Amino acid sequence: MGCGNIAAKFASDLRLVDDAVLVACGSRDKHKADAFAERFSAAHAFDSYEALAQSDLVDAVYIATPHSCHYENTMLCLENGKATLCEKAFAVNSRQAKEMIRFAREKKLFLMEALWTKFLPQYRKLQEILQAGTLGDIHAVLVNFGFMPRTPTPARVFDPALAGGTMLDIGIYNVFMAMSVLGRPQSIEACMKPAYSGVDEQCAVLFRYDNGAMAQLFSSFMSQLPIEADICGTKGRIKLTHRFYSLDTAIEYYPDGPESRQAIDVIKDAEGHGYQYEARHVCDCLRKGLAESPVMTHADTLSLMEVLDEIRRKSGIRYAEDRE
Numbered sequence: 001m002g003c004g005n006i007a008a009k010f011a012s013d014l015r016l017v018d019d020a021v022l023v024a025c026g027s028r029d030k031h032k033a034d035a036f037a038e039r040f041s042a043a044h045a046f047d048s049y050e051a052l053a054q055s056d057l058v059d060a061v062y063i064a065t066p067h068s069c070h071y072e073n074t075m076l077c078l079e080n081g082k083a084t085l086c087e088k089a090f091a092v093n094s095r096q097a098k099e100m101i102r103f104a105r106e107k108k109l110f111l112m113e114a115l116w117t118k119f120l121p122q123y124r125k126l127q128e129i130l131q132a133g134t135l136g137d138i139h140a141v142l143v144n145f146g147f148m149p150r151t152p153t154p155a156r157v158f159d160p161a162l163a164g165g166t167m168l169d170i171g172i173y174n175v176f177m178a179m180s181v182l183g184r185p186q187s188i189e190a191c192m193k194p195a196y197s198g199v200d201e202q203c204a205v206l207f208r209y210d211n212g213a214m215a216q217l218f219s220s221f222m223s224q225l226p227i228e229a230d231i232c233g234t235k236g237r238i239k240l241t242h243r244f245y246s247l248d249t250a251i252e253y254y255p256d257g258p259e260s261r262q263a264i265d266v267i268k269d270a271e272g273h274g275y276q277y278e279a280r281h282v283c284d285c286l287r288k289g290l291a292e293s294p295v296m297t298h299a300d301t302l303s304l305m306e307v308l309d310e311i312r313r314k315s316g317i318r319y320a321e322d323r324e
């Protein structure tokens, strides 16, 4: 649903998933739907999201629209009995997310946030390393994600009506990574620099924990930042190199200072952008008749969304949906 940038990557990766077939795509524009269907060999192209959601040919819908559309699009899919995988950020705020989850539970339908990072082999390896206690006690997590958006800049990047800005778009990965390592913070500080449109063009966040741990997170559409994560413990440091949230990243372990680098091997698919892993997981869940993923649970989504709400509250990132 929504034939844009990420939908194309997802559709391409779906070819690597044995028991999934792209049967249809839905766009607000018939020509766009036709072109997308042809490019990715989908049998049906719908000129509205409603027609896609109502199609009996479709078991599950992947929603790849701007953030502010996720609530309405998800409700449409659920109303029509479809299992639903909705892109991050799952909703504009936790109020919407709660309502989406409540409705999925009422309908006994599968619903998951497409937080693809959590399904990647690198993320799983990181969890193994953390659980093994290799790093000792972890008191610091540093994550940066910033780049200059391409020109012409897609509308959704800065448009407040589409819930644009760095935090829901890329800062969410920083928040997710810090919470994956240290859990939900006890307190949050945040500040942002507004873009011309009022959404955050750059945002700095500090998580604090009762044991003294801290996470420092920086997201930007006005600076070329390293797109890396450092997880720092008493017995060593792990670096997730460029594009830390993606299939491209490498894991480096530094037991003792910058000269001590050890590469950690990760076995991964030779092909694909990485979206095949979350797609395979959705297929597994549907085959088992699950209405909720055991990996990316509803509680995970809500917790992430509530922390994003708090960051936005502290830094003054407001959307129309917050006032409803």
Ligand SMILES: NC(=O)c1ccc[n+]([C@@H]2O[C@H](COP(=O)([O-])OP(=O)(O)OC[C@H]3O[C@@H](n4cnc5c(N)ncnc54)[C@H](OP(=O)(O)O)[C@@H]3O)[C@@H](O)[C@H]2O)c1
Pocket: 001, 002, 003, 004, 005, 006, 007, 026, 027, 028, 029, 032, 033, 064, 065, 066, 067, 069, 087, 088, 089, 114, 116, 154, 155, 156, 162, 168, 169
């Ligand atoms: N998982 C990842 O790695 C990843 C990467 C990038 C983005 N994302 C997420 O994926 C979602 C889409 O991002 P994207 O980069 O694919 O955006 P995009 O290229 O702009 O595509 C979004 C699509 O949404 C549809 N849409 C519906 N209402 C719209 C509106 N009012 N304005 C603009 N488009 C509208 C359009 O499809 P039709 O014209 O066909 O209806 C459009 O092509 C966002 O939630 C984003 O955070 C995830």
